Amino acid sequence: MSAIKVNFKNSQGQQLSARLEKPANAHPKAFAIFAHCFTCNKNLTAIANISRALTQTGFAVLRFDFTGLGESEGDFANTNFSSNIEDLQAAADFLQEEYEAPKLLIGHSLGGAAVLIASLRISSVEAIVTIGAPSDPEHVMRLFTEDLGAIEREGKAEVNISGRSFMIKKQLIDDLKQADENHDFHKIKKPLLIMHSPFDQVVDIENAAIIYRQALHPKSFVSLDQADHLLSHKEDSLYAGNIIASWVSRYIKMHEPSHLTTDKQVVTRTQETFTTEVMTDEHALIADEPLDVGGNDLGPSPYELLSASLGACTGMTLRMYADRKKWPLKEVRVHLQHQKIHANDCETCEEGSQKIDKIERVIEIEGDLSIEQKERLLEIANKCPVHNTFNNPVEIMTKLRES
The missing domain is CATH 3.40.50.1820 (Alpha/Beta hydrolase fold, catalytic domain)
Known part of the structure; x- marks a missing residue:
């Protein structure tokens, strides 16, 4: 926020x-x-x-x-x-x-x-x-019952509420009674x-x-x-x-959703903690880090979101292909695991610091499908747009923008 x-x-x-x-x-x-x-x-x-x-x-x-x-x-x-x-x-x-x-x-x-x-x-x-x-x-007034006598006599008294001291005057007591x-x-x-x-x-x-x-x-x-x-x-x-x-949402008359104040597709906002708001033109979600690394654990981590994008794209691609072929595909579940591993073949392996990203993807398919159809869906999974993005060179251009 x-x-x-x-x-x-x-x-x-x-x-x-x-x-x-x-x-x-x-x-x-x-x-x-x-x-x-x-x-x-x-x-x-x-x-x-x-x-x-x-x-x-x-x-x-x-x-x-x-x-x-x-x-x-x-x-x-x-x-x-x-x-x-x-x-x-x-x-x-x-x-x-x-x-x-x-x-x-x-x-x-x-x-x-x-x-x-x-x-x-x-x-x-x-x-x-x-x-x-x-x-x-x-x-x-029940928060300082023991002090009411002193407040009535002296017109005021210092009371302790939740470990903090406050000066309470008789005018507060009278006002609370009248409000009641x-x-x-x-x-x-x-x-x-x-x-x-x-x-x-x-x-x-x-x-x-x-x-x-x-x-x-x-x-x-x-x-x-x-x-x-x-x-x-x-x-x-x-x-x-x-x-x-x-x-x-049932009772408040809300304005129609506003378009993002950006010419890009996504806006994120990170403030005093790792907790980050993510907003697209019509949707919002929270990203965060786990408690053990200093986050509030209020949402998935950036790498979990990265893996989720591949899983969602895989499922949608298979759904689209099966519908077009009129195949009886009922459900697709995609299990993903991201990790960084040492590269097996690279020029700087001797330095011991070169790592590459590895995403393990396991696909479950439900439906009355033949072995050939399942194998074809496995091939199609490798053609989903996000998969292709991961496999192609990605150029990220970064610049500062004035608030």
Whole structure:
């Protein structure tokens, strides 16, 4: 995904820090806003994984630090739940002015409670997703129950949340109580996806049940079984992201697919890690490296993709030939293995460093075919276009292009 740093002002004129992540072709089909959990920031790994799943389907995702958190200006001690909702409104206004009004709101934990309320104020929103969200904003007070007495007496107190210290003022407590009294899920008349884990130790899953019972249709619930509150395991956030991307396609009106911003056939984008987006004119996928070499293992490696191209081309070529001959070919399975081996016959073999690429290809053919037909298909396999490309000299011309 293409990530750029942006800033926008909240209702108090303070700069909020954000990241806007776009699809690899830089032409979003729709925009989304991600509201993170109480005291979290936009750089949480789980948020990045969910955002990546959405950018793969054409969304641009804005995730930002609420007032006083992360790189945003302001004093967290002087913020309240209402200010989070105002920040969401400011984020929506920013997208509308600079890009396009958001159609999707995603909220994690208290951010989920915030997007439910903010969706009533942001008219462009067409769908809402909550992850581990409390059914009442006042729930967040349970994170510092032991300090409530001191906050009531002194007007403020320093509390410890997830190993970090925060100054909490009484105005936050009062605001959460008022928000709890005023929120009404019946007012939300937009598609809603509720995601929650039965193992959530911070926000009990009964909160999801309350939201689901009170919300109007269309509404959906997906269990994030085995996940913790922060989706700290990669497989949990990747699962959540894929589910959201699939679910939202039913409810969001997307723009028609845009052509690539290039005169070439493929665009790839690699950023802070090995994880690389690959996009053709109509399709997108992820390439990566295994964990043992420093990758995130979110997709096939470059050499696996290289082998896959040969396998796909082989299968398609045999399918085309058999169809033309009207042969009863049912299925083709191509097994491939790439490796580098020392060349058996070369001028520099004595140096011990010369290697060549070797791809082993084993073809399985299913169908009521004669031995002669199978042998002919084996011959045709060696004529597939990608096979011929590998066997012919390939010239790669490389030059820099200005961004």
